[in-house]
Amino acid sequence: MTQPISVINVTDSVDGDIRGPRRRFSLRSRVALLAAACVAFSVALASLGAYLIVNQNLYSQIDVNLTARAEAAVGTPLVQTQFQLVPLAFLVSADLQIGQLAADGQLLVPNGGTRPPAGPTELAVADGSSPSSLRTDPKTDTRVIALPVSHGEAIVIAQSLAPTKRTLSQLAVVLFLIGGAGILVAAAAGTAVARAGLAPVERLTSATERVARTGDLRPIPVSGDDELARLTHSFNTMLGTVAESQERQRQLVADAGHELRTPLTSLRTNLELMLSASRPGSRDLSERDRTDIEADIRGQLDELTQLIGDLVELARQDEPRGELERVEMIDIVEHALDRARRRAGDIEFDVNLQPWALTGDSSSLERAVLNLLDNAVKFSPEGTAVQVRLYPLGDGTAVLEVADAGPGIADEDLPKVFDRFYRSTEARTLPGSGLGLAIVKHAAERHGGAVYAARAPEGGALLTLRLPGSPG
Template identity: 80%
Template sequence: MNVTDPRGDRWGARRFSLRGRVTLLAAACVAGAVALVSLCAYLIVQSNLYQQLDDNLLARAESAVQSPQVQTQLKQVPGAFLASADLQIGQLNGLTGELIYPQAGSPPPVGPSELRVATGGLPQSLRTDQATGTRVVALPADHGEAMVLAQSMAPTKRALNELAVVLFLVGGAGIVVAAGAGTAVARAGLRPVDRLTSAAERVAQTGDLRPIPVSGDDELARLTHSFNTMLGTVADSQERQRQLVADAGHELRTPLTSLRTNLELLLSASRPGARALPDEDRAEIEADIRGQIDELTQLIGDLVELARQDEPRELTERVELVDVVERALDRARRRAGEIEFDVTMQPWVLTGDNSALERAVLNLLDNAVKFSPRDARVRVSLRPLGDGTAVVEVADSGPGIAEEDLPKVFDRFYRSSEARTLPGSGLGLAIVKHAAERHGGAVYANRAAEGGALLTIRLPGAPG
């Protein structure tokens, strides 16, 4: 059974942190580049040095072949023998295989290639003799002979070895500098990430949603802006939740207090020896209790609806807005009594949530019915505006909305002075606003030509 030590994982994560990986990556990239450049430089210099060695040998061999003969100890030898202190030089006879070379020097290496040049089988030969570490060249001379020259490769190899050491030291220094620069760059570049990490840890530990200071306009700055936007969204959400809880508590307190008072009256009247309540008072208290229960039920339902609409959901359903309005009208007519609806609609299609839009339109209709006098008419219209949006307008002939109340009618729990005596939770129009904004639209409140309120939902979409 394999057992993983959590401490080992933690230390392993620290050893290979993002800063460490950036440093290692920079050092590895520089090491690869230095190694490639050093290898290319070494190979180029090696090729050039060996080419110079070969060119020098061939040139001196040609000079040796063309040099005049000199007489020494009753023998004729090439004059090049007299100026070959740094070379091994000799004249090879192709028939006998005899090699003539200066007595003060050493003979050059001779092999089958040089013999073939002496006999005319090859125009020239150039090879490396591994046994002596020399470069050997042979050119044909007169009368079946070949001039053979050899030069040690040790100076060339020594120069290449020194070059390799220099390249290694320079490359190593470059890697060390690159690692230091990578560390500095990683530390400076990841400083915003450290701030984001600290901010995230601060939010997790304290719930502090203050934004992070932003400097620059690079990718990390944009990331910080996005994080600050997220913090702002979370802060706004928390503030809305706190406000909703506070407003809900305030709205619940009044009906609950009244309900408790009425229940205590009924309980007191039912105790033995207590004075009985008149039937008229009892009926009034019971009606009041039923009204308060209905008010609480509506308030709780509206709160649940707002909470449901706050849930993040994708709007992918095709919505025929005419059908939505017709379904809302069917429900509104059942509780509208003698109020009539004057309806004009044109087809409009959008992508969204059928139930949320139906609830929003129904809330507008219920609001119009609540404030309209008996036997009144509520005007309902659905029409496009020609700019890619359409409006659903609901106008009533009630008392209308005061100018100071127009900007506030869609706020949660807001109720005008005229509406405080009527049933309602103060959340109906807030649900309308929330549904419209979820679908990329907006809501408006104004005064209708009939003298009442004109409430409008504006939604994007296309003609049906």
């Protein structure tokens, strides 16, 4: 039998076990590293340039000095007549090697002198084939020059390059040490600058971590007026917006819980009454009582349904805006009127609409207009008419006015009618959740508009929705 072969994913094993997670440099380390790299590049470039210039100047100076000494030696009569008898101190210094080369290859040097290198190049000068020569002899590490003295003879002078190379080596060491010290100083300065410059970023990071860990939305202290200070201001603005949103949500939940408590308590009481009446031995409810209880239950269920729908609508309006479109307000009002007429009974609508268009959310605007119409229908007596007017004001905005012939709004209630869950004393006996006009206000503010409440000339309520836009 063949044994099954198990396949090991080598790549995964290497990635997961050997290499491990890749670590990234912090921003402070990257700033310090960048400063050190820039200084290192600058120092290296400057040091290389200085070294090359000094190198070229030193070797050029050697050639100039060597040529001048060779020409001086050639012009000395003693060299031409009695070369070997001339004292060494007159012709050669400690760093020079001098000799007189004949065309047959014989090389004469002063008494006590060192024999200079002499090869084919120098022989060519001695026999007249070449006017002069200047070269570096690799074997002796010297610079050698040859000039003709007379026919068939040439003066050969050599100078050691060891002192020059020693000087260049010392220069390289000095440049390296100075450059290294400069790089270390630059790294330290970069670290200090990064630490001071990134301190606001670290405070911002700590605040972000604090918000994520504790939910504490307190603003961050701001110092200075640079870009980092502006960033901190922007972050504080965001924290304020989040705190405001949380407070609105907290208030909405608290108000919703308060509003839900009453219908739920009433619904529970009615249900317990019906259940107790259905138990064996209990007194039966009369047909009228049962009918009243069922009507109460249906009314309470309708109230709960409307309240939940309004809460869902408010939550949806708190979401970020989606894609907006061009909206014709006449179409919005007409659609809302079609829906309002189906539940208005004997109440009529007196409508006068002028074209107006804006960019916005059609469903949100239609819900706001429908809430205004439903509110007017709820407070209008039977057989009356609701006035609906849409017209521009001439300042880039238009108003939609909805006026009813009801009892109107008390002066103390006018500033509060658009608050969430607010219901006046007269409205508490009527169906509703207290969120309809709050939805209208929210929709108006999302579209850059506003809402107003006042008394109509006929004595009822006059609710106005003002929106920016342009004539259609």
